[in-house]
Amino acid sequence: MPTLTVNGRPLAFHMDPQTPLLWGLRDGANLTGSKYGCGTGDCGACMVLADGQAVKSCQMSLAQAEGRAITTIEGLSRDRSHPVQQALVAEQAIQCGFCTSGLVMAGAALLAQNPDPAPEAIKAAIQNLCRCGVYPRVVRAILRAGRVMRGLETIAAAPAPGGG
Ligand code: FES
């Protein structure tokens, strides 16, 4: 029975240890923010953090994730206040939203390592696929989130779910 630390809490999964982490999170832990896009490691919709590194959870088994600190979009911030989330909203870099949680995790991992990346570094680091083509807006959003993290700018919090 694989036991993982997910969003700071130990979770035991009553699943085959070879189950992809994505399905463990979605079906075993009801953490459905990580999306299934391709299942082949190409799109990044399933991205989570493992010990702070962005990983594609469709390509990692529960057994491989054991002993690592897994962070999902649900654990990144409780109120959508992470600078990457704020900046993606502010730059209108969300269309259908299917790729968004993966983008947020990739952006958060990048900025945790380098809060002042050049546009080319952002394009190189964030290879997530977006069917809606928000790529230029994502670059602007990550640059903006970096400015927030460096204390150069503030962004008003994104509205609460449900429009409240
Ligand atoms: S679902 Fe994992 S990379 Fe596409």
Ligand code: FES
């Ligand atoms: S916003 Fe639709 S797939 Fe990216």
